[in-house]
Amino acid sequence: MADVGAWDRRSVLRGAALLAGATAVAPLLGGTATARARGADADALFKAGEFDQAARAYEEILGTDPANLHAARRRGFIALLSNRFPAAEKYLTMAIELAPDDRQANQYLADCYIRQDKFALSAPHWKAAGNELNATWFAAVRGEPYQIHGDTTQVPWLQMDPFPLVEASVNGGSAKRFQFYTGAPALSLSASVAREAGVSAMARKQIDHLGGIAWRNVGVLASFEVGGMELRNVPVAWLESESGDDVDARSDGMIGMWVFYHLLPTFDYAGRSLILRRKTPETARKVRAAAVRAGTEPLPLYLAREHQTFSRGSIAGSGTRVLGVGFGGVGEIAAGLHGPAAELLDVRVDHDRPIETFAHSQPAVAYPCYPNELRLGDAVAENVYCYSDPHLPLSPHGFDVLGHFAHCFYKPYTVTTDFTDMNLYVTRGKAR
Structure with a gap:
């Protein structure tokens, strides 16, 4: 059976071999072969997860070929992976200037802007990426999002399995039971909690969900409170069935990544x-x-x-x-x-x-x-x-x-x- 570490090392070595070979024939073929080899080497490093080395390799490519869309887009994405926003904006903007309709570069730049709460700047890039729902949503948010009140809080889990639950309050209402998951993006509510809280949909879209049809609604929540910490003006989403009922009755909502990356969270599994x-x-x-x-x-x-x-x-x-x-x-x-x-x-x-x-x-x-x-x-x-x-x-x-x-x-x-x-x-x- 193949060893995966060796498998990827071979990928990197193949890129290095291409680079060496291209350099040897460069006097005959000009700069084209060298540029292609460097591209292969950079892509092999990126594929293997050697992001810092790959970033330098893409920068070398752009030094000799500033119109290389792939290198600019990939270099910007590497910066975005580590929340290095100035570099991400620089290279992704470069990529979009080269190809204004490039969906992937626009999606990366839209993501870069929402991580910094620059929602208005993100909206046209969501649209160019083909995500009309997000474009409408983030263009409609007014004022400072994710306003944080409180310094720290520690709340117990109501249960561990099949998923952790914590109590939280929506728009000052009674305590609700929320799941949390960093693999989900926005804070989400059940349809019934969204109605109870009086949240209005800024936009909605029909989606396939668990083998059926549901509507994804998006809006803004005035207040979300967990323990002694409150967030105000929070983007929020909720699913409802075609009849308007809750899609998932196991909890009242889910706290997603966009809330967590505005904070410094600890998931104390051992202490629940x-x-x-x-x-x-x-x-x-x-x-x-x-x-x-x-x-x-x-x-x-x-x-x-x-x-x-x-x-x-x-x-x-x-x-x-x-x-x-x-x-x-x-x-x-x-x-x-x-x-x-x-x-x-x-x-x-x-x-x-x-x-x-x-x-x-x-x-x-x-x-x-x-x-x-x-x-x-x-x-x-x-x-x-x-x-x-x-x-x-x-x-x-x-x-x-x-x-x-x-x-x-x-x-x-x-x-x-x-x-x-x-x-x-x-x-x-x-x-x-």
């Missing part, structure tokens, strides 16, 4: 609590100091497509690779393996017991599998229950992602996400 802090240099320093005292090394944190988080870890001896990380959500698995990853890593898969489930609101079939080890920094799980989903793409963003760590993996740990310095801290035991 959610800790939210105002995001300041002082709170970031305190988190780093607590990690040092606990002997925890920071891991890199990457953010793609508005809400998908990644870090570096390993699955079944893969070596350190870019892997998905998501906190909250639902499920009994410790990790999910993507596409051919289980086969490439020689992980035992039980094909006799397929599991019919849903992924991204669409039907999916996964299979139980049992990797011998999962590792995320010092957090380790051995021979635990996981899924293999052969239909999930291995490279959804152009870089390889063998799998993702899921809800059950984190149960013995406390996890803190710092979206300013883009660090992830995973510490064994309860929050201290």
Whole structure:
């Protein structure tokens, strides 16, 4: 069975070989061959998750070929992965100047602007990316979004499984039961809670959801309060059936990534609590100091497509690779393996017991599998229950992602996400 680490190293070496070969024939062919080879090398580095090296390689390409759309778009995306906004804006703007209708560059730049609460600037780029709903939504938001009142709060989880729940108040009303999941974008409500809170839809769109039809509505919530912390003027979404009923009655809503990246959150799995802090240099320093005292090394944190988080870890001896990380959500698995990853890593898969489930609101079939080890920094799980989903793409963003760590993996740990310095801290035991 192929070793995935070696497999990607071969990809990088192929790019390097192309570069060397092109350099040798450059005197005969001019600069074209060299530019192509550098492009292959940059793409191989990016695919392998070597983002800093890939960024330098794309910059070299742009130094000799400033009209290279692919290099500009990819260089901007690398900056966006780490919330390096000035560089992201620079290169993505360059890409759009080269190709104003490029959907991917426009989507990246729209995402870059909403992460900075520059909603009006994001709207035309959402439209150019083909997302009319978001374009209408973010153009309609008035005033400062995500106004934070309160410095820190710690709220207990009402339950751990099948998904964590916390209490929160919507527009000053009675306590509601909210799920949370960093793999979801906006704060969302049930249809009944949205009606009770008097939230008006700025726009709506019909979507396929769990094998049926639903309407996705978007608007702005005046107030959302969790424990002692309140957020005001918050973009919010809700689903309703064709008859206007709730689509999911298991909770009153879900707290998504857009709320969390405005804060400095800790997901205290071991202590069953959610800790939210105002995001300041002082709170970031305190988190780093607590990690040092606990002997925890920071891991890199990457953010793609508005809400998908990644870090570096390993699955079944893969070596350190870019892997998905998501906190909250639902499920009994410790990790999910993507596409051919289980086969490439020689992980035992039980094909006799397929599991019919849903992924991204669409039907999916996964299979139980049992990797011998999962590792995320010092957090380790051995021979635990996981899924293999052969239909999930291995490279959804152009870089390889063998799998993702899921809800059950984190149960013995406390996890803190710092979206300013883009660090992830995973510490064994309860929050201290």
